[in-house]
Amino acid sequence: MALILNEEQQLLKESADGFFAEKAPVSQLRTLRDDKVEDCFSRDLWKEMAEMGFAGILVGEDHGGADFGLVGAGLVAEAMGRNLSASPFHASSVMAAALIEAAGNDQQKSSLLPAIAAGELIATLAIDETGTHDPEGSAMKAVASDTGYKLSGMKTFVQEGGAAGHYIVLARTSGERGDRDGLSLFWVDRRAKGLIVDRSVMTDSRNWAKLTFEGVHVDAGALLGDEGKAMDALDPALDKARVVLAAELLGIAQECLDRTVKYLQERKQFGVLIGSFQGLQHRAAQLFSEIEVTRSAILKALQMGDAGGDFRWFASLAKAKACKTAELATNEAIQMHGGIGMTDEFDIGFFIKRARTIQTLYGDYNYHADRFAHCSGY
Amino acid sequence: MSDLEAFRSETRDWLETNCPPLMRTPSTGEADICWGGKTFVFQSDDQKLWLERMGARGWTVPTWPKEYGGGGLSKEEAKILASEMRRIKARSPLVSFGIWMLGPALLKFGTHEQKLEHLPKIARGEIRWCQGYSEPNAGSDLAALATKAEDKGDHYIINGQKVWTSYADKADWIFCLVRTDFEASKHTGISFILFDMDQKGVTTKPILLISGNSPFCETFFDDAIALKSNLVGEENKGWTIAKYLLTHERTGISDMGLPTPLNALAVDKLGTKNGEIADKMLRHQIAEHEIDAAAFMFTLERAKDEAKAGGDMGAFSSMLKGYGTELNKDRHELILKVNGSDAFEWEGQFSNNGEIARNWLRTKANSIEGGTTEVQLNIIAKRILNLPA
Known part of the structure; x- marks a missing residue:
């Protein structure tokens, strides 16, 4: 293709x-x-x-x-x-x-x-329990009963968690924290008894939540997939979500570059357009290069995801590279805008805030660089 | 069976029959690569045979037209040929500046006679070419070149000096930028001309580099003669050709084949612990590099696919050149780290005479030759981002 x-x-x-x-x-x-x-x-x-x-x-x-x-x-x-x-x-x-x-x-x-x-x-995944993304590290318990399961524990960093009507919750039906086996997925209504939804105001001005499960009962039909085998379905689904997040980061990076270039073409200091300074030109050109290279990795991963089959290597490559480039782009955008880039009145700050938040979602640069290495056999 | 499948099967059979055994093993280094030319000394009978067989089929330059010594293959067929060659680990039968740089320029700008004269000899590896571009006072500012060509009716008399001429001491002919009009603005008085290096007015002097090798030369022209029939394009319009050729050179430099992943070298050298490279910091650095390298590899793929779909590469090749060469330098820094002190043996059997260190030093030129990284960034800033002068 x-x-x-x-x-x-x-x-x-x-x-x-x-x-x-x-x-x-x-x-x-x-x-x-x-x-x-x-x-x-x-x-x-x-x-x-x-x-x-x-x-x-x-x-x-x-x-x-x-x-x-x-x-x-x-x-x-x-x-x-x-x-x-x-x-x-x-x-x-x-x-x-x-x-x-x-x-x-x-x-x-x-x-x-x-x-x-x-x-x-509106549904969303409730997966992380600490500030670090680590699906296998989930400890939240789901204890089987005659009529279904009882869920106890907490989840954090649930995107759109404040507005979602339903949660897909990762919980442990067996095994220990760190085991790949023993994790299961449950479909939970936000109105379920014993579920406390704390809407969290996050840096990106978007809607997130922390969830606390105090013995929430779900019936057996709430189990999504095979009991204990959540990771087999979660891995490829998460990878799709990660590559799409990478694409959002790419959009952020590209917009930061475009807005910065426009500013360099308009802003005058020392009597000339600051875009004529080679020090700034080279930084903009380097950012352009990183964005183009990132774009290729993401398109490849998106295509591989559609092709079916194992695309973990491609997904981690795309998310890792997108995290790095978005970090560069948002930092450079603020620096090259100078003082005005620091003001709330100016839009560029919204980009860096959203970028860092979703860089962290479902695995940051380090998580995916490590996973990329594992997928490559080292 | 589709035509392409039939082509693949024929190609596979032909390669199986015709690729000599030694040519299915990796080359042992720079000295083992076939560059062709009048004075080239083949390293083995297999190497010679492989060049002759591939050259006769035009498969040293698969997509060039048959009448000019090429294979006349479509892009799809050429892709199949390349993948079938990879399948049996066949070496490239011929590497040359003629194939890589001059050929594409001649195909675009040369006359029918010029193509007939020069291209088949490139395809068969009979003539080795060098590139006369940089001068002592025209490096990054290439258009400031001052080598002078005087019109003498049916020929030009050439005087001046080139520098960083790769393998000029081994080349048979040169494609050269000369100034034919000293009054015009610097970009409009340049011509692109071809001439024989084997003449009284041409001398070359290898330059000893930090690697201890001398791949580059100083080249002196003292009343050298170039026939007018070898002027490519119009007089004083050589800059267009020069730029076109640089685009090819840049794409080529950025696409120096896919090297062995660093992790394979590191696993070999340092071993693993729980399936991870034992040195944690190095593992992290290698992953960082390989992520960039993989993303860059897909960028080359995308650029090729976009070009195929009719997109214009233009200044994008500057991005590929700049990024690719910086990556390659980074890669060699990591190779040093993987090898530790073993990387620094300069002479002796153990290191094949300091191959690792010399190759590492060689890469420092990657981001200088063919336009420095800084020149590439200038081009991106001006032509793609439209930043003011």
Whole structure:
């Protein structure tokens, strides 16, 4: 397969770029933040995204989705990164949808996926328990009973956790912390008795949550996938979500470069445009190079994800490289904007805040560099 | 069976029959590579045979037209040939600046007669070419070159000096940038001309480098003669060709094949502990490098696919050149770290006469030759990012 977009993907890209630039630019995020909107996204926008087919981007046509594949999801995420458009897209349409597709039985798929694709149901994964991403390190307990399972423990860094109606929760049905076996996935309604949802205000002005499970009862039908074998479904689904996050980071990096270059073309000091200084030109050119190299790794990983099969190596490569480049781009953007880049009034600060937050989500640079090395056999 | 499948099967059979055994083993180093040319000494009968067989088929330059000595293959067929060669670990039968740089420029800008004259000899490895570009006062500022060509009717008389001429002492012919108009602005008085190195007016002097090797020369022209029939393109319009050729050179330098992953070297040398390279810090550095290297490899793939789809590479080749050469330097720094003190033996059997150290030092030129990294960044800043002058 050629490492470029096909015609259909090119059209989707143009439509996503236009849609988010018009409907959900950075100014919308600022308003949501300043107005302290509880969801931290616009329900109207989310409805329109569903109408555009974005909410069902990974969901098959038989379940009412647009079935654009991972490349399509990456293109939408990149456009959202450029505009910092807030929505439950990544949590629900990518992470949850991919996980239900990988782990769910036919009945679960046909009841949940159409609702996700329609944007009516917002689901999200509750996986981390400490500040460090480590799925196998999960300790939260799920004890089997006659009527189902009882969940006890806590989860943190749950994206869109404050607005989601349902959680997919990773908990241990057997084994010890650190074991790959013994982990299971559960579908939990946010209204479940004993579940406490603490909405956390995070740096990126988006909606996250900490969850506390005080003996939450779920029935046996809530089990998603085989008991004790969660990691087999979680790994590939997480990898899809990671590559789409990488695409959002790419959008952020590209937007930072574009805004910075524009500033260098306009700002005058010492009587000349500062973009004529070689010291700044070289830094901008280096950033351009890193972004292009990152773009290739991400497109490759998106394509490999669509091709099926084991694409862990590609996913970790893409997320690691995207983390590094987004870090460079956001830092350079602030530095090259100078003092104005430090002000809240100016938009560039929103980009660095979102970038660092999602760099950390589902494994940061170090996590993925280490995993990349393991996948390469060292 | 589709045409391409049939081609693959024929190619496989032909290679199995015709690639000599020694040519299916890795070359032992720089000295073992076939560069061709009048004075080239083959390292083995197999090497000679392999060049002759591939050259006769035009498969040293698979996509060049048949009438000019090429294989006449489509891009898809050439890809298959390359993958079939990789399959049996076949060496490249011929490496040369003629294939890499002059050929593409002649195909684009040369006359039919010039192509007929020069391309088949490149394809068969009969003539070895060198590149006369840089001068003592025209390095990064290449267009400041001052080597003078005087019009003498059917020929030019050339006087001046080139420097950093790769393998000029081993080359048969030179493709050379000369100034044909000293009045015009510096980019508009340059011409691109070909001439024989084997003449009284041409002398070469190898330059000893920090690696202890002398791949580059100073080249002096003292009333050297170049026939006008060997002027490529129009007089004073040579800069366009020079730039086109540099684009090829840059893409080539950035794409020096896929080296053995560093982790394989490190596992060999340092061993593993619980499946990880035993030296933790080095493992981290290697992973960092290999992530960049893999992302860069996919960038080369994407650039090729975009070019195939009709996209214009243009200044993007500057990005590839700059990034690729910096990566290669980084790679050799890591090779030193993997080998520790063993990397620094300079003479002797153990190190094949200091191969690791000499190769490492050689890479320092990667980001200087063909336009420095800084020049590439200038090009990106101006032509892609449109930053002001």
